[in-house]
Amino acid sequence: MFFDSFSSFIQMGNHGIYVWLCYGFFAAIVAANFISPMITRHKVIKDLERQMRREQK
């Protein structure tokens, strides 16, 4: 480890807020890019299933 302690890891030599803000923003957008197609897929499949069930009747 480059850092002596966990608290100095968080602090990053008083650059901590910049580094963690960046990584946090990055994590948020990455999460959105993973979650968004999952939600869409769920919705698409549900809608198509409903349509199919209607057509079967």
Next chain:
Amino acid sequence: MNALSIFKRDLLIAFRNRGELLNPLMFFLMVASLFPLAVSPDPKFLGQIAPGVIWVGALLATLLSLDLLFKTDYEDGSLEQMLLVPQPLMLLVLAKVSVHWLVAGLPLALMAPLLGLMLGLPEGGYQPLVISLLLGTPVLSLLGSIGAGLTVGLKKGGMLMPLLILPLYIPVLIFAASAVQSGVDGNSYSGHLAFIGAYLALAVVFAPIAAAAALRITTAR
């Protein structure tokens, strides 16, 4: 059909076309970006013109977004329905303008600090910038509805509406920009904002009446 139902319906339509809500914001950002490229990227210089540039950008972005205020309703006939309803037309107009402001003007005001950052707006300018935009953008929407009402049926109305409304916008622009400049210089800007507030009060009362009159004129067949 009453003012509240129109308010809700317009809001629903706006959220159904969520992507389109971004367009005025992107335009706002782009217009602000043009000035450093066209004139000078020197941070000191940019900081001086930032209040004016941001306000002009907000103004132009609002103008562009006003085009659709009445147009879609005019094209599918619901505008004529609104003219026939017992409720006063000016209330319906007020409802539509309120949605327009929530969806177009308010986001501009909220995004302005970001532009201030990119254009090097000095610290004292941020607060008066946001407040002047929060007070001023409703005025832009209200006055804009008059121009939109006057040009709604016209096929070639595109450039005409800005020409009609821009003169009305000038007082807001002058007092808002000087409010921000005052803030930058460290002086009090409450007087400038008070003027915008007064203009807003006048606009809320009279603009819907004028817009309603304009609509009755231009949609009469």
Next chain:
Amino acid sequence: MWQALSRLYYKLGSPKWFYEISGRWMPWFLIIGSVLMVLGIVWGLAFAPADYLQGNSFRIIYIHVPAAMLSQSAYIIMAVAGLVGLVWKMKMSFIVAKVIAPIGASVAIIALVTGAIWGKPTWGTYWVWDARLTSMLILMFLYFGVIAIHNAIESEEMANKAAAVLAIVGSINIPIIKYSVEWWNTLHQPATITLTNKPTMVPEMFIPLVLTIIGFYCWFGFWVFARTRNEILLREHRTNWVKKLLISKVTANDSIVGDPETNNRAGE
């Protein structure tokens, strides 16, 4: 050899083939990408030595550079996909182009925001109108233009073609824009801020960067596949293979919860 290529061409155009192949490849993109990203980020954040000049803020490089590179590569892929769609009329190509736009835009925003935040401790300012940042901003505008076209035009076919034209024109423009902004920069000389932000790096600093770059590109592949598959399901829902796929999902669900509506149980 030509037969193999032409067979590949027809396969690429087939949504069903794409759906099957992407289903097989996706887990790999996800796993390899995630492993590389985690490895690279942990190494870069905790184990790499601090930069001599910039201190610990340089660690932002491990997400900033992959995002910047990816946003540019993705735009080119999007433009090429648009071109292929226009010239060879390949539906799949248009789908891929449409799907890349929001991903590329979000990644460009990562690059811009992380770059701005990195700028503050390093050069004292969040934003400066230099060639690289301005070009990246314009790239983001171009992405939003493509997204706006898809939103605005109702006819899918027209939207695909219009977006492809915009993407192609934009990609030709990018070198021109970059050149003009650089030339304009030499006029205005903000040379006091040298933004060549690749510090001379020892391997302990450089290797995690390579890891995160490759990992991010793998994630990009996963994201493109995920969104493309959704589009395929939507557009091809009338075909037999999609119907069979959905039925297998429905019966899988019904075997757990007997469907009270139709009184079906699994196998019936």
